[in-house]
Amino acid sequence: MLRPYQTESVSQVAQAFQSGNKRVILCLPTGAGKTVIFSDIASRSAQKGKRVAIITHRRELLSQAGRLNSCDILMVETLNNQIKRGLDLSQYDLLVVDEAHIGNFRKVLEGFNGFVIGATATPISNPPLKEQYNAIVCPVGIESLINDKWLAVPKTYAMHPVDTSKLESARGEYTERSLDDAFNRPKVYEGVVQEFVKNWADKKAIVFCVNISATINTASEFGMQLGADRVFAVHSKQSPQERAALIDQFTASTDGILVNCGIATTGFDCPDIEVVVVNRATKSVALWLQMVGRASRTTPTKSEFTILDFGENVTRLGFWQEPRDWAQLFHNPKKKGEGVAPVKDCEKCGFVAYASARICANCGAEFPKPKKTNEEVLAELKEMQYKVVSKLDGRKLFDIAQNPADLFELQRIKKYKQAFIERVLYFANYTELQRFWRDKGYSDAYKWQKERQFAEGFSMGNFVVKFRKGEK
Numbered sequence: 001m002l003r004p005y006q007t008e009s010v011s012q013v014a015q016a017f018q019s020g021n022k023r024v025i026l027c028l029p030t031g032a033g034k035t036v037i038f039s040d041i042a043s044r045s046a047q048k049g050k051r052v053a054i055i056t057h058r059r060e061l062l063s064q065a066g067r068l069n070s071c072d073i074l075m076v077e078t079l080n081n082q083i084k085r086g087l088d089l090s091q092y093d094l095l096v097v098d099e100a101h102i103g104n105f106r107k108v109l110e111g112f113n114g115f116v117i118g119a120t121a122t123p124i125s126n127p128p129l130k131e132q133y134n135a136i137v138c139p140v141g142i143e144s145l146i147n148d149k150w151l152a153v154p155k156t157y158a159m160h161p162v163d164t165s166k167l168e169s170a171r172g173e174y175t176e177r178s179l180d181d182a183f184n185r186p187k188v189y190e191g192v193v194q195e196f197v198k199n200w201a202d203k204k205a206i207v208f209c210v211n212i213s214a215t216i217n218t219a220s221e222f223g224m225q226l227g228a229d230r231v232f233a234v235h236s237k238q239s240p241q242e243r244a245a246l247i248d249q250f251t252a253s254t255d256g257i258l259v260n261c262g263i264a265t266t267g268f269d270c271p272d273i274e275v276v277v278v279n280r281a282t283k284s285v286a287l288w289l290q291m292v293g294r295a296s297r298t299t300p301t302k303s304e305f306t307i308l309d310f311g312e313n314v315t316r317l318g319f320w321q322e323p324r325d326w327a328q329l330f331h332n333p334k335k336k337g338e339g340v341a342p343v344k345d346c347e348k349c350g351f352v353a354y355a356s357a358r359i360c361a362n363c364g365a366e367f368p369k370p371k372k373t374n375e376e377v378l379a380e381l382k383e384m385q386y387k388v389v390s391k392l393d394g395r396k397l398f399d400i401a402q403n404p405a406d407l408f409e410l411q412r413i414k415k416y417k418q419a420f421i422e423r424v425l426y427f428a429n430y431t432e433l434q435r436f437w438r439d440k441g442y443s444d445a446y447k448w449q450k451e452r453q454f455a456e457g458f459s460m461g462n463f464v465v466k467f468r469k470g471e472k
Contacts, residue, residue, distance in 0.1 A: 002036065002037070002040060003033070003150065005032070005140040005144075005145075005150075006032075006036060006037050008140075008439060009026065009137065009139040009140075010040055012139050013026055013041060013137055014041075016135045017115060019135070021134035022113075022114070022115050022134060023115070023116040023132065023133040023135075024116070024117055024118070024133060024134065024135050024136070024137060025100060025118045025119075025120065025123050025133045025135070025136040025137070025330060026117055026119045026137055027121070027123050027137065027138045027326045027327075027330075028119075028121060028140065029121050029140070029141065029142045029145060029289075029296075030121045030289065030293025030294070031145070031150075031151050031293060031296045031297040032140065032150070032151075034098075034120075035098070035119075037119075038054070038096045038098070038117055038119050041094075041117065042054060042070075042096055043070055043071070045094050046070035047070070050094055051072075051092045052092065052093065052095075052096065053089075053092045053094075053095050053096070054071050054072070054073050054074070054095075054096045054098065055074050055075075055076050055095060055096065055097050055098065055105065055108060056073070056074070056075065056076065056098045056099070056267075057076045057077070057098075057099060057105070071096075072092075079108055080107050080108065083107065083108065089111075089112050090112070090113065090114070092112075092114055093114050093115065094115045094116070095108075095109070095112065095115070095116045095117070096116075096117045096119065097117065098119050099119070099120055099266045099267060100118025100119055100120045100123070100125075101120045101122055101123060101124060101286060102125075102266070105118075106127075109132055118132075118133055121266075121289060121290065122285065122289050122290060123136060123329065124284075124285065124286045124329065128330075129330060129333075130330055130331065130333060133330075136326065136327050136330040136331075138326050138327050141323055141324075141404075142320070142322075142323075142405075143322075143323060143405045143409065144405055144408075146321060149303070150298065151296050151297065151298060152295070152296055152297065152298045152305045153303060153304045153305075154305055154306070154307055154319075154320055154321055154386075155304060155305070155307065155383065156307040156309065156319060156320070156383065156384040157306065157307065157309065157381045157383050157384065158308075158310075158312065158315070159195060159308075159310055159381045159382065160312050161191050161192070161310055162182045162183060162281065162310070162311065164182075164311065166178075166182070167179065167182060169283070172283060172284075173282065173284060174281055174282065174283060176210070176211060179210040179211070179280060180210055180211055180213070180214065182281075183210045183214055183279060183280055183281075183310075183311075184209075184210060184211065184213055184214040184217060186217075188279075188310075189209075189217055189218040189279065190221055192218065192277065192279050192308075192310055193218070193221045194225070195308070195381050196222075196275070196308065197225050197226065200274075200275050200308075201226060202255055203275045203306070204254065204255050204256055204257070204272055204273050204275070205256075205257045205258070205273065205274065205276070205277055206257075206258045206260070206264060206270075206273050206275075206277070206295060207219075207222070207257060207258065207259040207260070207276075207277040207279060208261065208264075208265070208276075208277065208278050208279060208280055208291050209259060209260070209261045209280060210261060210279075210280045211261050212235040212236070212237060212261060214261065214279070214280075215234075215235050215259050215260060215261045216233055216235075218279060219231050219232075219233035219257075219259040230255060230256055231256070232247070232250040232256055232257070232258050233246070233259045234246050234247060234258065234259075234260045234263045235260065235261055235262075235263060236261075236262065243263065247268075254272075258270075258273075264294060265287065265290045265294075266290050268294055269297075271297035271298065271299050271302070272299050272302060273294060273295040273297075273305070274302065274306065275295065275305065275307075276291060276292055276294055276305065276306070276307055276308070277308045278291055278292070278307070278308065278309050278310060278311055278313060279310045279311070280310075280311050281311030281312060281313060281316075282311065282313060282317075283317075284317075285317050285318075285324070288313050288317045288320070289320060292307055292320040293320070295307075296320075307320065308381065309384075314384055319384070319386045322386070323403045323406050325403055328402075392406060392409070392410055392413075392465055392467070393466060393467045394464060394465070394466070395464070395465055396462050396463070397424060397428070397461075398424075398427070398428040398462040400465065401424050401425060401432075402429060404429070404432050407421065407424065407429075413467070422436070422450060422454075423454055423457075423460050424460060426451070426454040426460070427454070427459070427460040428460070
């Protein structure tokens with residue numbers, strides 16, 4: 001049985017197709033059940049006599065999608081070769097592309113005129129997905145899923161054993177050589193393991209490293225500290241059979257530690273992971289979210305999980321759970337070199353400012369001068385506090401309304417009535433108001449009455465939101 005937001009996801013994809021879009025991105029956070037959703041759509045289509053193919057890029061993903069017996073399940077590498085030999089995809093009415101942000105699906109879609117669903121948690125790609133797809137649907141965000149207990153609550157800790165300002169960059173990401181030089185050092189990976197052992201030694205964990213050598217070295221250190229039988233290292237130089245066997249052993253374990261580089265980033269499903277260790281730095285929001293998302297699922301005995309960030313990623317890219325406007329990024333993709341600007345909180349008033357700011361634009365307080373190195377700033381693991389209030393304070397109401405998660409969080413904190421929120425959406429985000437009413441199941445009569453009240457009543461002012469002491 002589908003969850004309410006999953007049913008809404010199916011409906012939104014159908015509406016996008018009915019509006020004349022033949023290629024639609026289905027964007028949902030890791031752990032929200034994209035496979036369940038597109039499997040439902042594919043199964044319904046097949047029952048209507050449509051030919052459906054689900055395309056995936058990894059055998060680990062293939063095992064999930066393979067539950068469907070009414071559709072063709074295809075590996076993208078094999079499919080690309082078959083297309084070169086003359087395979088005609090026009091026999092299919094619908095293609096479902098899992099992890100659509102991965103670039104090797106582009107050739108498959110060239111010349112295909114049927115319907116396409118591209119499923120992804122992070123619709124960021126180069127070239128942009130907008131060049132291949134017509135529309136995007138984003139039925140629910142991470143914060144809503146956490147509030148409704150569909151995803152676990154994260155606790156984020158950070159430590160800076162590496163001065164990431166010295167890392168070299170190329171094509172919008174840190175170079176492999178500089179990452180290896182910085183993170184694949186005994187002082188770093190031994191320190192990471194020691195920090196893990198202090199408070200999380202009995203937890204089931206997944207660890208992300210910069211390359212194969214760092215993976216092997218880090219796994220060896222975990223083995224010496226906690227016992228080799230608990231540690232499973234997986235990487236691309238292993239055979240698919242060996243890698244699958246190790247992953248199966250880890251999945252079956254109660255306190256295993258899976259150390260990897262680029263293997264368990266997308267599509268890996270192991271809900272009882274309690275800790276995610278990010279022993280690398282990245283400039284990619286997509287990679288950061290994909291890594292952390294591996295531990296975000298809930299179980300009957302798990303409602304929280306822990307993030308250990310050793311690459312200054314949370315400072316650079318933001319908290320995993322904070323709202324992101326994927327639709328805006330899809331329609332207006334960032335140019336190469338653009339990213340999320342680093343920010344900091346004012347200790348006096350909580351206002352969020354750019355990291356380069358010297359004086360708080362809200363209260364005028366002077367920011368303390370930064371210390372010389374990251375190692376001096378966070379020489380030990382420190383819990384990073386996610387402050388929703390500081391992200392909303394000082395912003396204009398209509399700007400907040402562009403992201404529904406922000407607006408409903410504002411409603412919770414300020415205890416605004418629903419009528420007020422509906423009026424805000426009428427003036428600032430009419431599309432979201434329609435979706436909100438649809439989710440509530442309100443009648444057309446209710447909608448017409450409300451719209452008439454808003455049109456004939458007072459105009460909503462776009463005021464600046466301010467929080468009183470104690471509001472959070």
